Amino acid sequence: MGDPELELGGAQDDFHSQFADELEVLAELEGTAALSPSRDPWPTVGRSRLTSEETVAGGDATTHCSPGGRPGNRKGSARKRQLADHVSRDTALPPTPRVKRPRLEVVKKLNFRPEEMEEPPLPDSPARGITPPLSPEVPTELWGKGPLDAGADVGLLQASPAARNPVLRRPPILEDYVSVTSTGGCRAFLVLRADPVGTGVQTPFIDTWRRGHGQLDLLGVSFASLKEQVDSERRQQLLEEAHRLSDTLRSLRSEEVQPLAAPEEEMASNQDDCQHCLWVDEFAPRSYTELLSDDFTNRCLLKWLKLWDLVVFGRERPARKPRPSVELARGGKEAPSSSKWKSHEQVLEDMLEAELDPSRRPRQKVALLCGPPGLGKTTLAHVIARHAGYCVVEMNASDDRSPEAFRTCIEAATQMESVLGAGGKPNCLVIDEIDGAPVAAINVLLNILDRKGPQDAESGGQVPTSGGRRRRAEGGLLMRPIICICNDQFVPSLRQLRQQAFLLYFPPILSSRLTQRLQEISLRQGMQADPGALAALCEKTDNDIRACINTLQFLHGRGRRELSVQAVQATRVGLKDQRKGLFSVWQEVFQLPRAQRQRWGQDPALAPHMLLLRDGHLGLGPRAAEAPLTTASQRFYHILHVASSAGDHEKVIQGLFDNFLRLRLRDSSLGTVCVALDWLAFDDLLSRAAHHGQTFQLLRYLPFLPAAFHLLFASGHVPRIAFPSSQQEAQNRTSRTQNLIQTLVAGIAPATRSRAAPQALVLDALCLILDILAPKLRPVSTQLYSTREKQQLASLVGTMLAYSLTYRQERMPDGQYVYRLEPNVEEVCRFPELPARKPLTYQAKQLIAREIEMEKMRRAEALARVGDSPQVDGVPPGAKAPLGGAGEKGARPPTSHSHEGQQLEQRLERILKRAALEEKPERDFFGRVVLKRAAALSAGDVAPEMDAAERHIGTAVGRSDVWFRFKEGVSNAVRRSVYIRDLL
Numbered sequence: 001m002g003d004p005e006l007e008l009g010g011a012q013d014d015f016h017s018q019f020a021d022e023l024e025v026l027a028e029l030e031g032t033a034a035l036s037p038s039r040d041p042w043p044t045v046g047r048s049r050l051t052s053e054e055t056v057a058g059g060d061a062t063t064h065c066s067p068g069g070r071p072g073n074r075k076g077s078a079r080k081r082q083l084a085d086h087v088s089r090d091t092a093l094p095p096t097p098r099v100k101r102p103r104l105e106v107v108k109k110l111n112f113r114p115e116e117m118e119e120p121p122l123p124d125s126p127a128r129g130i131t132p133p134l135s136p137e138v139p140t141e142l143w144g145k146g147p148l149d150a151g152a153d154v155g156l157l158q159a160s161p162a163a164r165n166p167v168l169r170r171p172p173i174l175e176d177y178v179s180v181t182s183t184g185g186c187r188a189f190l191v192l193r194a195d196p197v198g199t200g201v202q203t204p205f206i207d208t209w210r211r212g213h214g215q216l217d218l219l220g221v222s223f224a225s226l227k228e229q230v231d232s233e234r235r236q237q238l239l240e241e242a243h244r245l246s247d248t249l250r251s252l253r254s255e256e257v258q259p260l261a262a263p264e265e266e267m268a269s270n271q272d273d274c275q276h277c278l279w280v281d282e283f284a285p286r287s288y289t290e291l292l293s294d295d296f297t298n299r300c301l302l303k304w305l306k307l308w309d310l311v312v313f314g315r316e317r318p319a320r321k322p323r324p325s326v327e328l329a330r331g332g333k334e335a336p337s338s339s340k341w342k343s344h345e346q347v348l349e350d351m352l353e354a355e356l357d358p359s360r361r362p363r364q365k366v367a368l369l370c371g372p373p374g375l376g377k378t379t380l381a382h383v384i385a386r387h388a389g390y391c392v393v394e395m396n397a398s399d400d401r402s403p404e405a406f407r408t409c410i411e412a413a414t415q416m417e418s419v420l421g422a423g424g425k426p427n428c429l430v431i432d433e434i435d436g437a438p439v440a441a442i443n444v445l446l447n448i449l450d451r452k453g454p455q456d457a458e459s460g461g462q463v464p465t466s467g468g469r470r471r472r473a474e475g476g477l478l479m480r481p482i483i484c485i486c487n488d489q490f491v492p493s494l495r496q497l498r499q500q501a502f503l504l505y506f507p508p509i510l511s512s513r514l515t516q517r518l519q520e521i522s523l524r525q526g527m528q529a530d531p532g533a534l535a536a537l538c539e540k541t542d543n544d545i546r547a548c549i550n551t552l553q554f555l556h557g558r559g560r561r562e563l564s565v566q567a568v569q570a571t572r573v574g575l576k577d578q579r580k581g582l583f584s585v586w587q588e589v590f591q592l593p594r595a596q597r598q599r600w601g602q603d604p605a606l607a608p609h610m611l612l613l614r615d616g617h618l619g620l621g622p623r624a625a626e627a628p629l630t631t632a633s634q635r636f637y638h639i640l641h642v643a644s645s646a647g648d649h650e651k652v653i654q655g656l657f658d659n660f661l662r663l664r665l666r667d668s669s670l671g672t673v674c675v676a677l678d679w680l681a682f683d684d685l686l687s688r689a690a691h692h693g694q695t696f697q698l699l700r701y702l703p704f705l706p707a708a709f710h711l712l713f714a715s716g717h718v719p720r721i722a723f724p725s726s727q728q729e730a731q732n733r734t735s736r737t738q739n740l741i742q743t744l745v746a747g748i749a750p751a752t753r754s755r756a757a758p759q760a761l762v763l764d765a766l767c768l769i770l771d772i773l774a775p776k777l778r779p780v781s782t783q784l785y786s787t788r789e790k791q792q793l794a795s796l797v798g799t800m801l802a803y804s805l806t807y808r809q810e811r812m813p814d815g816q817y818v819y820r821l822e823p824n825v826e827e828v829c830r831f832p833e834l835p836a837r838k839p840l841t842y843q844a845k846q847l848i849a850r851e852i853e854m855e856k857m858r859r860a861e862a863l864a865r866v867g868d869s870p871q872v873d874g875v876p877p878g879a880k881a882p883l884g885g886a887g888e889k890g891a892r893p894p895t896s897h898s899h900e901g902q903q904l905e906q907r908l909e910r911i912l913k914r915a916a917l918e919e920k921p922e923r924d925f926f927g928r929v930v931l932k933r934a935a936a937l938s939a940g941d942v943a944p945e946m947d948a949a950e951r952h953i954g955t956a957v958g959r960s961d962v963w964f965r966f967k968e969g970v971s972n973a974v975r976r977s978v979y980i981r982d983l984l
């Protein structure tokens with residue numbers, strides 16, 4: 001854009017050149033006025049306007065008029081004023097969307113060719129906005145008809161050329177203007193006009209204004225209209241939400257006021273609630289009668305809670321009526337109650353009938369409810385505790401796992417002031433998922449249970465009454481009932497708690513009761529469900545209440561208003577990824593499912609082992625799809641699922657291995673047993689390949705073994721299952737045997753050891769060695785042995801010493817003494833149940849043991865002697881020992897008993913002499929000789945050496961040459977004929 005002042009400066013040189021334009025314009029004006037005498041230069045407000053761009057694009061072809069556009073209002077002095085064609089929006093016009101006009105293209109080009117500037121606007125272009133007065137070049141038809149034309153000539157005559165046509169080819173004389181140069185180099189001059197409305201002046205965002213509120217309509221719909229639309233939509237939404245909420249509130253209130261409304265009304269009012277809440281919560285039982293669990297269990301738990309009444313509420317226990325069965329038993333001759341075997345129910349009844357402990361609490365301070373998930377254990381605990389007048393405090397042992405958190409929770413719930421919390425009711429603590437708690441946390445609970453009150457010490461004390469004084473006196477004594485809930489009672493951490501708790505096993509819910517309840521629920525929710533479909537659902541979920549109700553709600557939520565068996569079977573929801581206990585897994589493997597039991601034995605196609613024996617496969621191929629196998633394959637997949645989710649595969653397999661031979665086998669040819677053993681071997685191979693070779697994808701085949709066992713051995717009988725222990729025992733034996741071999745090998749003489757590798761020893765040598773070590777020895781004194789026998793004995797002793805074997809005396813639990821081989825390698829190579837092949841007598845073993853000891857002493861002494869005297873011939877003393885190594889065995893005759901005696905005597909003498917020589921006078925602290933000794937010596941005139949010996953080894957022994965030590969169980973200790981006088 002050029003500078004107007006410079007432009008003007010160039011035009012001031014001569015008058016003609018300066019005013020030539022004006023003259024021209026005046027001439028033009030005169031011509032236009034003559035052409036359109038009736039044109040209205042000030043169109044009404046309702047007339048459409050054009051923006052400045054349109055004005056520019058259309059040259060003088062604008063048809064707008066505004067108050068500010070009037071010539072009388074114009075003020076030409078302010079150069080910085082807004083362009084006159086930037087006029088305010090017409091507020092009277094509705095903000096209707098308008099079509100983008102093709103003329104906008106022209107604006108973008110900004111090409112001010114003379115012919116374009118004079119080009120008339122399109123006849124169909126909407127007339128909007130307030131525009132400057134008409135340019136004389138604008139054709140008449142552009143102005144439309146009617147009122148717009150009225151009085152046009154009045155203003156027109158008064159208007160200057162610039163006022164009529166703001167876009168000029170030459171600069172205006174009297175008015176301010178802005179020069180504009182097009183991209184093609186063509187120049188035009190825009191007249192500046194006043195903006196009395198102030199729209200353009202006030203807004204700092206002129207460009208925004210141009211884009212947003214101008215006439216370009218780039219959005220197609222004006223921004224304001226869009227905004228308004230959004231606002232109205234939002235308003236509508238809020239209104240709808242408010243309606244919905246008020247409806248919900250109303251329905252809730254009506255439910256409270258009228259709980260038994262007509263089913264239709266109820267259905268309608270519940271429809272909204274259903275979207276928001278779970279049916280399991282909505283239909284959770286609130287009272288005792290609504291419980292679905294077994295009545296006996298419910299009653300037992302309630303009775304146990306009632307046992308706490310005395311300490312909690314101070315209520316006396318009602319006097320018990322004697323049970324008729326007990327009476328009968330007392331009256332009758334045989335008393336069945338005294339029989340050894342009691343059913344679980346009887347045991348529970350007895351516990352509930354038992355006397356309270358000295359502190360007047362039940363003997364079992366904790367009730368432990370255990371059973372599969374979703375059967376309503378937690379619900380039962382809540383309902384029964386509320387029914388018994390308690391305020392239930394629940395904690396989840398899986399969440400609060402640390403012992404400290406456990407202690408705090410338990411103490412807070414049972415002993416703090418909050419016991420009289422909500423509604424003035426005492427608390428009953430419910431600890432859910434206690435099988436998830438660590439041992440340390442369970443120990444905290446056990447410690448709390450074990451706390452003893454003063455009444456425990458002095459039984460029969462005063463009945464504790466409620467109040468702070470009593471609690472203080474009892475310290476931390478547990479005075480509130482605790483109900484623990486778990487899924488698996490056999491987890492190791494619960495072992496101790498189980499022994500102390502009132503154990504209630506939660507039996508499966510009766511399918512008929514659950515079906516009835518489900519029917520009620522589906523009816524209330526407007527869902528049609530036939531009992532067959534509901535029974536199928538119960539069966540599918542193992543009578544899990546939660547899973548059943550959730551499945552119903554899920555199907556209802558998907559728009560299903562009718563439940564069929566097919567729908568239940570096709571639904572993949574409602575199955576909980578539950579982990580069953582080991583016993584239940586074993587039981588499921590060995591027992592047919594309920595529905596199967598009646599049919600078992602009638603349908604030959606169901607003979608399960610046929611599945612495994614035929615073609616040696618499991619019926620997983622096309623055969624599995626055949627009709628008769630459908631039920632069996634269902635069972636197969638069920639067990640496969642159970643085994644996969646059991647987790648501890650090794651234990652499962654151990655249980656199957658330990659128990660399968662105890663079952664009643666129907667197959668007399670033991671074919672099933674052989675197949676089962678093959679499976680076990682296969683499982684071993686698989687596990688080994690998976691773990692050794694790290695090919696873990698093989699692990700997926702492990703659960704097939706339980707499924708195979710199920711098809712082979714499942715029957716209708718309840719199996720008697722024992723916890724597997726054989727694996728553990730075998731492991732213990734293995735490690736014990738390995739230790740024995742290690743000890744044996746470590747004790748073998750080095751020369752022999754080099755040829756006795758452990759495996760070769762076990763497999764080849766040991767059994768034979770044991771035979772060698774059992775020669776026939778006559779049960780007489782060795783003095784009566786022939787030379788050959790003596791040689792035999794010496795050889796035996798030599799062999800045993802070479803392998804570092806001996807016999808050790810042991811006392812049996814019944815008081816008997818026996819000699820055992822040590823290390824007892826007999827265990828390694830003999831089956832425990834089988835008798836030893838050539839057992840040695842007690843005396844023979846005793847003799848051998850003694851000879852071994854003697855030989856050891858001899859060797860030690862020889863070594864000591866060689867150590868004292870300088871070695872002459874360079875031969876090691878051990879090698880020269882009389883009954884030396886195994887290589888020399890039998891070479892030397894066995895030493896006689898008299899020789900032994902001589903040796904012992906000599907040894908004794910030496911010891912005594914040495915002791916006498918070493919005798920030194922007793923000195924006091926300062927090194928002076930203590931005189932007391934001298935006085936004693938003077939009293940008895942005995943040789944000082946003898947006395948010294950006596951002092952050393954006692955009076956009786958010290959003065960005799962021989963002494964005996966009594967060794968219990970050694971028979972030869974009393975066989976020798978010894979006179980008393982020899983001992984004195």
Ligand SMILES: Nc1ncnc2c1ncn2[C@@H]1O[C@H](COP(=O)(O)OP(=O)(O)OP(=O)(O)O)[C@@H](O)[C@H]1O
Pocket residue numbers: 280281283284285290291292293372373374375376377378379380485486487517545546549
């Ligand atoms: N008689 C009943 N009628 C309707 N719903 C019930 C009934 N009993 C229990 N439920 C519902 O079943 C659901 C499961 O119950 P609950 O939590 O007591 O089972 P649980 O055996 O403790 O399971 P978990 O071991 O998984 O904790 C609950 O939501 C409860 O509302």
